[in-house]
Amino acid sequence: MNDKVEIMPKHRILIVDDEAAIRDMLSIALDAAGFNVLEAANAQQAHASIIDNQPDLVLLDWMMPGTTGLELLRRLKRDELTAKIPIIMLTAKAEEDSKIAGLDAGADDYIPKPFSPRELISRVNAVLRRVGREALKEPITIGELIFDPLGHRVSIAGESINLGPTEYRLLQFFLTHQERVYSRGQILDYVWGGNVYLDERTVDVHIRRLRKAISVAGHENYVQTVRGAGYRFSAQMSNA
């Protein structure tokens, strides 16, 4: 058997609420429950933080000055890159309407105020468990290449492939964003995380390492160079 003693990395939770008091309350409760807490006071901050920090879950207040929670929710769900981040709406309105509209727009759960910290934590965990299962569910197969998120393993034609952490994330990113060109800057943002300052050429090097790793058979040209634009992962071989 394998070493399953892996430490679960702390989940990052972003709290979006215009009232500092509520943010503090939530923050304390979530922190005590072992989460990593981020905060934003409005939709703009929230959006920036989501791009930068890629939180695992967003707690989103329904009513906010300026862009409302619902609008932000829709915007997030419209963008492919943020669409899969689970959202829990918080609302003081006890009406069914809000609940339905929120869920329709893609919220994963809905917590009416007032709520107890216990209930909050329980719902958060429930949503994380659910989406966790879904996100990690099926391995991604492409030709002979199998990417198994559960086992954190990549194999080609049965042979297990050795990838460094960065190459693993890079491959995961590509597999979940196929047939589309990404600039080096974008790749740095999505694979390395928002606020790193790195030479863009670093991407080239990791691309090369990834290519080398998966080039066991003839599986090289999945990762394609698009001159002047960036890189693209494509299942459809570009040759005849």
Add this chain to the structure above:
Amino acid sequence: MNDKVEIMPKHRILIVDDEAAIRDMLSIALDAAGFNVLEAANAQQAHASIIDNQPDLVLLDWMMPGTTGLELLRRLKRDELTAKIPIIMLTAKAEEDSKIAGLDAGADDYIPKPFSPRELISRVNAVLRRVGREALKEPITIGELIFDPLGHRVSIAGESINLGPTEYRLLQFFLTHQERVYSRGQILDYVWGGNVYLDERTVDVHIRRLRKAISVAGHENYVQTVRGAGYRFSAQMSNA
């Protein structure tokens, strides 16, 4: 200097409202803002006008006798041909319900009555801008040729075509400006960018490279030479 006097074609806006007074008010405001205005007094007229005139945007009253705005909205969004036309709902109901239902059904924005002409114009422009941006990401298909901006890929009959960055931009320019002649100077400006000094003959060379690249089958004469004037991209083959 060059002839940069390109005329922005007026956007066509369809107003759908059963009250003539409101139609007039909207019409005047939109006309003053430089839009081309169409009108319809009920859902049937509206539907016919949308099919016939392909407006760039529809202003749709929520409450109308007979088929309501919401029903028309749903119908339009169901039909592939009209699904992409942006719709702004107008409503007297200030309730969240309407807003949510409208947005859920696919409306692009929602303006509660009463509203100022200024707000109307601003929202219309905002929606048109957003839709315009999104349109840039849509693949362009012309015969067997597919131009996919997101994948940064051009293919003919399924086969991927190899283009240099400049040829790619040149093709993109032509695809978004079809059926019109552009001088070499104009093409230099649009494709190379304003401040380059290059021999105009350079355009010829790139035109040739583009032609060669897309001439896999018989797809050559999309790019047509107009003696003494420049070049034109035309989908309708000019043979025979």
Add this chain to the structure above:
DNA sequence: TTTGCGCTGTCATATTTATGTCATGTTGGG
């Protein structure tokens, strides 16, 4: 604590690809 090893990011250098210009061949209209 020390040692060793795998990972990373950065360079300098090699390799590939794209670009603009030129010389020369073709074409079309008057």
Add this chain to the structure above:
DNA sequence: CCCAACATGACATAAATATGACAGCGCAAA
């Protein structure tokens, strides 16, 4: 039939990317 306009292939150069090497770092085993 002639001339101006356009097409084409070749080429030197510039630009972008690939590659191999390397040193610092963190972590885990000894």
